[in-house]
Amino acid sequence: MTTSTAASAEEIAALRDSVREVIRRRGDRALRTAIESPTRTDVELWSTLCEQVGVAGLAVPEAFGGAGVTWLETAAVVEELGRALASIPMLSSAVLATGALMLSGDDAACELILPDLAEGSRRATLCWASEHDWNRSGIVADAGLLSGTADYVIDGESADVLVIVAGSAFDTRPSTLHHVDADAPGVEITALPVLDPTRPMARVTFTDVAATAVPSDSAIFARLRTLAWALLAVEQVGAASAALDLTVEYTKSRKQFGRVIGSFQALKHRMADMYADVETSRSIAYAAVEAIVTGSADANELAASAHVYCSEAFRRVTGEAIQLHGGIGITWEHDIQLYFKRAQSTAQLFGQPHEVVAALSASL
Incomplete structure (x- = not known):
């Protein structure tokens, strides 16, 4: 390379x-x-x-x-x-x-x-998780043929190429990498209903699909998850920052008891906490990306920490944003509810925060 x-x-x-x-x-x-x-x-x-x-x-x-x-x-x-x-x-x-x-x-x-x-x-998109576990593949590779189902495939219905993480019949942990065209015989792509309408997901089913194997060692899957955690954390930072901006702007114009609500001290404190969440999230997310770029030995730990911290912070920020917007915050017409849904859904990607914490604890 x-x-x-x-x-x-x-x-x-x-x-x-x-x-x-x-x-x-x-x-x-x-x-x-x-x-x-x-x-x-x-x-x-x-x-x-x-x-x-x-x-x-x-x-x-x-x-x-x-x-x-x-x-x-x-x-x-x-x-x-x-x-x-x-x-x-x-x-x-x-x-x-x-x-x-x-x-x-x-x-x-x-x-x-x-x-x-x-x-x-x-x-392209990546077919990775089984229905219940990001540590297991729902796809089995046997004699060059792929069978099984990959769930939570992001943008699966619009992809031209599928890159597949597969396990074996004896061990469903990720072990091999493959690629195949999305319209290949034996591939069935089903669009899934989603909580977050801004992030389409699909279920991809393989029935004896002839795919091309990509020579690689099994260690790449840990590095791939590290990359996924870090870049997802950065995305969460951007969305959390926008949710804060929307909230500040709304509280500057919404009046209650003859005053704009943003002038109330209690609400100022809550938005200050939101700001602190955004900025600390940005720090850890970019520290994780920097560690990947420089090949730092603690890149995986930093990325895992970023996934946990940014997921929780994003949910806190958008939860407060919904509260501070009042009734309008839960209407379809206002975008803040889309940020709230993105926060809930991204926390489930690549392993839920509590699962990541448990795995990190077990590795100590």
Whole structure:
């Protein structure tokens, strides 16, 4: 693999501004239109961000058609997309599927798939979890054929390529990596009803599917989860920050007893606590991403801590936001309820916080 080069702080700031401007130009109704579309994704926004900003290929080495920078630049984009709850396959395609292929170290698979993913002309997703456990795969690989079911596949219904984490008939823990086209014979994709309408999920069933194996060692799955935890935490930071901004803006305009409610000391204290949650979350999330980029020995522990802390902080912030918005906060018309739903759903991805804490405790 080609070594990645980090961008400067000024370049990352410019990248953030570019992404935010593209989202702003899409307008306030773009998110609602996207989640009501057949694929539940904003296809136009994804195309624009890939073509104008190159978000899908930031972490992809130049040899495979990407920008050849680091996961820190991708994190900056993910945070901005989290702020907007953008319904696009950034996490599924540009982080999970791309990350899995890059971590495998297999040049053949990377040369075949990554250029199209980096360009944005094709989208991929990762088939990982079984129905009840992110530590187990619902897919079994036997003699080159895949069978079984992967649950909670993010953006599964709009993916062109499936990257599959599989176990064996004797041990369902992740052990092998595979890829196959989403329209291959024997693949059935079923859109799932979701709590968070801004994050589509699907169930993917494989029936004797001939897939291509990606040579890799089983250690990549721990590194892949580390990456997933860290980038998801950054996304949660962006969304929590936006929820705080919406709440502050609302309390500056909503009047009660002849005064704007934001002037009440008790509410100021609650919003100060929300701010503290957002900023401490940002610190630990970016510390985890930095540890991954630098290859730090404590990257897994930092990423696990970020997943736990940011999940809980995001839920606290959005819970307070709903309360401070009053009755309007639980209506479909107001976006704050979408942030609340995102907070609940993201805490379930890649292992619930209490499960991660238990695993960390057991490893001591």
